[in-house]
Amino acid sequence: MITVCLADNSPVVHLGVQTYFNNNSTIKVKYGVTNFADLERKLAADLVDCVIIDVELEGLNSILKIKTLLQEYPDLKVIFFTNVSDTMYAPPAIKAGVKAYVSKNVILPELENTITRVSNGDLIFSSEVKKAIEILNKTKKSERLYKKLSTREIEVLRYFSEGRKNKEVAKILDLDEKTISTYKLRLLQKLSVTNLLDLINKAKQLEII
Known part of the structure; x- marks a missing residue:
C-alpha cells in the first residue's frame, strides 16, 4: 500500500482526491493538510510514502523548503499537483x-x-518541460538562463512579475528587504537589462516565467 499525504489549500481538492482514492487497493490518502507547517508536523509524527502538494500551498514560499524536507526524509516522494505553469517551476523542482x-x-x-x-x-x-530542458542542455553555456538563475532568483522574479514590491517579496520569503534588492540587481545583470519592466518582459520572452 502506498500511503499519501495531500497538501492543498482547497477543501474541494481534498474532497475530490480523497473520495477518488477511498476504496483504492494500492493507494491510501492517509491524511491531508492545508498549510506547510502542518505538513511538517504531520510528517514528523506519521511519515507517508508520498506527498502530493500544490506549489501555492500556504506557507510554501520557497522551493528550498521542499529541498530541506527531502534532505530530512530522503525516501519521501514529492509530486507537485498544481495549476502553476511548469515552465517556471519544474526545472528548480x-x-x-x-x-x-x-x-x-x-x-x-x-x-x-x-x-x-x-x-x-x-x-x-x-x-514541454522535457523539451525545454533538452534545449537548455544543447544551448551554449553562456545562454543557459535556467542555469544562470538560482532557485531563489527565479522565485523573486516570479513575485516581481506579479507586481509585488521589494518589501512584499521580502515579507513573503522572510528575507531582509536589502537582500531582495540584491537579488533584483543580480537579475538585471544576468538578463542584461536595466529596469524592472524590461526584466519582466525579457523573462516572459525567454519563457522563464
Missing part, C-alpha cells in the same frame, strides 16, 4: 528532488498512475 509535476487539469486516474510510477522510481514531467 527537479533540482530540489521533486519526482513529478502534474497539472490539476488532468483526470484523477492520471494522478493515480503518476503516484504509482513515482513510487516505482520514475520521474514524470510534461513533454
Whole structure:
C-alpha cells in the first residue's frame, strides 16, 4: 500500500482526491493538510510514502523548503499537483528532488498512475518541460538562463512579475528587504537589462516565467 499525504489549500481538492482514492487497493490518502507547517508536523509524527502538494500551498514560499524536507526524509516522494505553469517551476523542482509535476487539469486516474510510477522510481514531467530542458542542455553555456538563475532568483522574479514590491517579496520569503534588492540587481545583470519592466518582459520572452 502506498500511503499519501495531500497538501492543498482547497477543501474541494481534498474532497475530490480523497473520495477518488477511498476504496483504492494500492493507494491510501492517509491524511491531508492545508498549510506547510502542518505538513511538517504531520510528517514528523506519521511519515507517508508520498506527498502530493500544490506549489501555492500556504506557507510554501520557497522551493528550498521542499529541498530541506527531502534532505530530512530522503525516501519521501514529492509530486507537485498544481495549476502553476511548469515552465517556471519544474526545472528548480527537479533540482530540489521533486519526482513529478502534474497539472490539476488532468483526470484523477492520471494522478493515480503518476503516484504509482513515482513510487516505482520514475520521474514524470510534461513533454514541454522535457523539451525545454533538452534545449537548455544543447544551448551554449553562456545562454543557459535556467542555469544562470538560482532557485531563489527565479522565485523573486516570479513575485516581481506579479507586481509585488521589494518589501512584499521580502515579507513573503522572510528575507531582509536589502537582500531582495540584491537579488533584483543580480537579475538585471544576468538578463542584461536595466529596469524592472524590461526584466519582466525579457523573462516572459525567454519563457522563464
